Amino acid sequence: MQFTITEFFIFFAVVLVAVWQLRTRLQRNVLLLVASYYFYAYWDYRFCGLLLLSTIVDFVAGRQIELATSQQQRRRWLALSLCVNLGSLGFFKYCNFFIESAQALLAPIGFDVSTLEIVLPVGISFYTFQTLSYTIDIYRGKLRASDSLVDFALYVAFFPQLVAGPIVRAAELLPQLAVVPAWSSxxxxxxxxxxxxxxxxxxxxxxxxxxxxxxxxxxxxxxxxxxxxxxxxxxxxxxxxxxxxxxxxxxxxxxxxxxxxxxxxxxxxxxxxxxxxxxxxxxxxxxxxxxxxxxxxxxxxxxxxxxxxxxxxxxxxxxxxxxxxxxxxxxxxxxxxxxxxxxxxxxxxxxxxxxxxxxxxxxxxxxxxxxxxxxxxxxxxxxxxxxxxxxxxxxxxxxxxxxxxxxxxxxxxxxxxxxxxxxxxxxxxxxxxxxxxxxxxxxxxxxxxxxxxxxxxxxx
Amino acid sequence: MQQSRLISRKIVARWICGSIVGTLLVLLTSPLFVRSYLPREVDSHRDAIVLQVGAGYRWRSEGYATTIIGRWGMPGKSYLPANHASENSRVIALWGDSQAEGVCVDDREKLFACLERAYAKADEQVTVLPFARSGDDCNDWIHQIKTVESAQGIPEIDMHLFLVSEWEDWSVAAKTPSEVIDPRLNWASANLPAAFVQAARNVLTDGQTDNFRKLRFSVGPIAKSGKPNTVVGQDSLASQEAEFQQAVAKQFERLCKATDVPCVMIDAPLFPTITNGIVVWGPTDERRSSAIHRLAERNGLTVINVNNSLQKAAMNGRWPRGFHNGRFGEGHYNGFGNELIANQVVEVLTQKSEADQQTGRRGD
Known part of the structure; x- marks a missing residue:
């Protein structure tokens, strides 16, 4: 959903009114999470799965890095996070680019490589960087892993910044999601x-x-x-x-x-x-x-x-x-x-x-x-x-x-x-x-x- | 407590006054950017709906002009010379769609004015009556030709001149046009500032189709609508072309039955055009144009093809279509394009009439 279309203004008005009626953090965050996934699914519901996968992998990896007792274990979990995030980014965003570049190089010697029909999921570059920063910060000991999957999922999918940033770091947003903000005119x-x-x-x-x-x-x-x-x-x-x-x-x-x-x-x-x-x-x-x-x-x-x-x-x-x-x-x-x-x-x-x-x-x-x-x-x-x-x-x-x-x-x-x-x-x-x-x-x-x-x- | 109430009252008052001032500012400056909306009325001489006579029609999106609506709803023709009915003077009726109507150029740059000037240069007194209307096709023209020729008050017409930018306008199924004035839009156009009407239009209608907005709240992806792409065979293409030409032939016959006055068609296709950064110089199917020209000649209609002049001008860097506030190489003919077309039409028609006179003398 684009910020400039009529549907978005209606969607946001509903979310805005509803969110300020809710009293608990969990209620607010669940509502915002559902709204964020709807916002993303408005473009293509199929890529919500990718978003969810990235969220779960990084949530689990983050917790495991924190709980790990050895440096080797920490590294393994970080590597998993890097592989999943950079792997999906690489596949969806760069696969055809590399195939085309190879094609240009190999064509003169008779090789023909065909490109794949890949749709680039909107915002993948942005949310990948966000989730990467989360696991790397935990690995570096700069951040505590989130206890709440809802909070973390909302951090990754929060609709105002989901598709084109700003690239908000976990340390900046997760603490805000952990409390109920007070209304201020x-x-x-x-x-x-x-x-x-x-x-x-x-x-x-x-x-x-x-x-x-x-x-x-x-x-x-x-x-x-x-x-x-x-x-x-x-x-x-x-x-x-x-x-x-x-x-x-x-x-x-x-x-x-x-x-x-x-x-x-x-x-x-x-x-x-x-x-x-x-x-x-x-x-x-x-x-x-x-x-x-x-x-x-x-x-x-x-x-x-x-x-x-x-x-x-x-x-x-x-x-x-x-x-x-x-x-x-x-x-x-x-x-x-x-x-x-x-x-x-x-x-x-x-x-x-x-x-x-x-x-x-x-x-x-x-x-x-x-x-x-x-x-x-x-x-x-x-x-x-x-x-x-x-x-x-x-x-x-x-x-x-x-x-x-x-x-x-x-x-x-x-x-x-x-x-x-x-x-x-x-x-x-x-x-x-x-x-x-x-x-x-x-x-x-x-x-x-x-x-x-x-x-x-x-x-x- | 009292003080805070006072402050909030003050702020509310400021915001109310501020919004009024802001709205007035927008209203005052809007004529610079917003087109005008005029009520429409039925002109009994033409049996057609026209813009309110005597009003100024402001156009802003492509070109920057204000058109004075003259008698019988003629755009830009605010006066008729006193001698238009004299023996030495001829009257031409100009028909077409928005390209010939030309609301995007000043009145003196409209095609009818360029034609009159070109005739004046050739020492001929000609009055051109611009009857072209945006969105019209041959059904509208044929219907109006009949009413105009029999109407009281409109001078006797010596020639019907058609600016044809798309031959599709001549391939529509024959029918009598039935136009209805939308009373709500007419009321709004007559009583509300144009900025308000434009704002309502922007909010309520879809920018691409101009239909009422349809909101979508279902999740994506949007199913691709429309027919699946099918490969059209050569036979099918040939039969489509034959149908097209038959439809045009029928309409030419209808035109010939509707009037005894000579008819001239200006073949001014929307070329050259710039599409995705590439210049397309002329119609891809030259055979269609040639076939239609032959059909026209068979029905006693004269066709003047101006495509070459338009191409030459564009090659020399002067584009006949487009404006600084639109795009060059697309949209409507600009002042230069109208002048180019007018000059060629007058040149061809003058040569033709001289040739006809010589043939007549030899015949005597």
Whole structure:
């Protein structure tokens, strides 16, 4: 079920009213668990089994790791958790990718390998990372295993974050699920405003930009350099507003239900270096990759060369996590390389120059990365770059609604950077909050694109 | 306690005032982005439902124009020249669907205006009456032609000109159109701001089909509806094509029976088009077009094919269809496309009439 469809609003209203009527933790958690499985089954009930399998395996593995008396036993249970989680992720997400890659390599020598018909279960990348973090944290002794299967199952399947994050760690959510939250009007109002802001970001900005971006990227060679430049910038806006909009909705929904999720974005396009960008973009994933991949690989403790290798490996795997395609791998490699270079030159002048130059170069690096991320093939990357270099002529297309959406994007950043930043929280006792809220609701009804546009990150 | 009540009352008052101000702000700015909704009325001269005469019809989703609805519901034709019935002046009735209606372009860029300008350049005084309506097909045109030709007040028509963007509009089964005005929609269009009507439409109807929303609460996956894909054999294709051409032939015959006035068809297919980033330059089945052209000629109808001009223009970087606030290479003809079509039509018709005159003189 998507957050932007009418059915979801009805579903959520029912869940919201019902959940605040229940007095005990178990009642609440059972209701939320049933609602979460229904939310997931709305897309395809058959994959609920996979979710349940992952939940049971990790619940059992977590308890066994805690109860184990020897290091060897602990390792075995951890290995089981890793195998089941990474195995299912590998099969559903990467099986065809590896078959296709092998096919491309083996075809010249006469081998023919056919791909399988595999449907990628929505959210598998997200809930796999969550459950992995649970067992690894228990293994590391940082977390106590959950006593309640209901609580743990709800942690894995909690619908606001099930399909596209934020990647909430067990240590952050399980303690919240262990108590009955108290109703707070202030928190509920904050949750409502966060959901509304997320919807505006997704529907009014990202989807409008997406209409333009999709057409240009489908045939970049047909459009003029100026149009392709605009489309690349628009894509940067689309992916940010789409994903941060989703995260805002998820955070707001959780708030309305009485729970807190970590922040996922902190105005990443204000970053003055690639490293800063990654501290502001998809923060819960960056944190996950740092703690469960980069640091276990050795982090920065084993010399410059090894640190660079670790960075490169982490970012490459991060790229592959986003999607099973070579363009995603390249995107990861690109960011890995840039981070290595930045690290090498950290103490030299290039990063100490003017802020505007640092910002512009960071944006250039990020934009180039988005081209790799958005294109389906290297041929398409070449076409986009060719048009960006004004090598060919084409249609000059400047869609006003995409320009309005970009202006909104700039306005949001400008207000956030100004001394009026606090106004963006829309305090309940202010007149302008009522005006802004009404305008946002009207705009969502009037100006949402007619038709259904899924969230970009659902495909990952 | 009293203070907190006072604060909450204050907050409630602020929220009520704030929502009113917010709504007013949206209403005031909405004409920039929201199309207008006009009540419809029956025009007795055409025996057809038309938009309210004299009103301005605002279009915003593809193109950015306001159309003044003229007499007999003619979009964009807000005046008729005094000399339209003079001896030297000719009157052409323009028929078609939304492509010929052209609410997405300014009145001076609509096809009828481009035709009048092109004729004026060729030193001919021509008045074009735009009778095209969105969603019309040949049943509507044939029915209206009969009523228009016999109606009092409408000048005598010298030529019927059809903008045909899809020959499917001529292959429908023959029937007399029966149109009904929806009284609720008419009331809403007449009495409510367009933003409210649009909001209700967005909430109640499905964006893709425009039908009333059907909510689904059952779990997925959704069963794939529709017929299973079947391979159509060559024989079956040939018989389908034969049926199609028979239907078109019948409608051409109906048209010829309905009027004695010369009829001209502009074959303006929706090409070139951009589909998934690929340019499709022309109809995949050229044979169909040729067969229909022959059918038309057999019935004494003139066909002007403008596809080549449209293709050439697109090759030179100027797309005849599409807008900045829509997409290039799809949708409706823009001002440039209308002008291109008009110029070619006038050129061909002028040459034809000169050739006819010469043949006539030789015959004398």
């Amino acid at each position: 202030r928190r509920a109002y904050g949750g409502f405003q966060t959901v509304l802001r997320g919807l505006v970001k997704k529907v009014l900005i990202a989807d409008r930009l997406g209409e333009f971006v999709d057409v240009v990227f489908a045939g970049p060679d047909l459009y003029s350099g100026a149009t392709v430049w605009l489309a690349v910038i628009a894509y940067a806006g689309q992916i940010y507003y789409d994903f941060s909009g989703y995260s805002d909705i998820a955070i707001g929904l959780a708030k309305l239900l009485g729970y807190r999720f970590p922040k996922n974005f902190r105005h990443p396009y204000l970053a003055l270096s690639p490293a800063q960008f990654w501290r502001r973009w998809h923060m819960t994933l960056s944190r996950w990759l740092r703690d469960y991949l980069y640091i276990p690989l050795g982090g920065n403790r084993m010399g410059e060369r090894r640190t660079s290798l670790n960075l490169l490996a982490t970012m490459t795997l991060g790229g592959l996590w986003h999607g099973a395609a070579w363009t995603f791998v390249l995107w990861g490699v690109w960011h890995g390389m840039v981070l290595c270079v930045e690290r090498s030159f950290a103490s030299h002048t290039p990063w100490r120059v003017w802020r505007s130059i640092r910002w512009a170069s960071t944006m250039g690096i990020v934009m180039f990365g988005w081209i790799l991320f958005r294109c389906d093939s290297l041929k398409q990357v070449a076409e986009v770059l060719g048009q960006l270099a004004f090598l060919h002529t084409g249609i000059l297309w400047l869609p006003p609604l995409a320009l309005v959406a970009m202006a909104l994007m700039l306005a949001e950043y400008a207000v956030w950077m100004s001394r009026y930043r606090l106004m963006m929280r829309l305090p309940a006792d202010r007149f302008y909050s009522a005006v802004a809220t009404t305008v946002m609701i009207w705009c969502l009804i009037l100006y949402a694109p007619r038709g259904f546009t899924p969230f970009v990150y659902f495909q990952f």
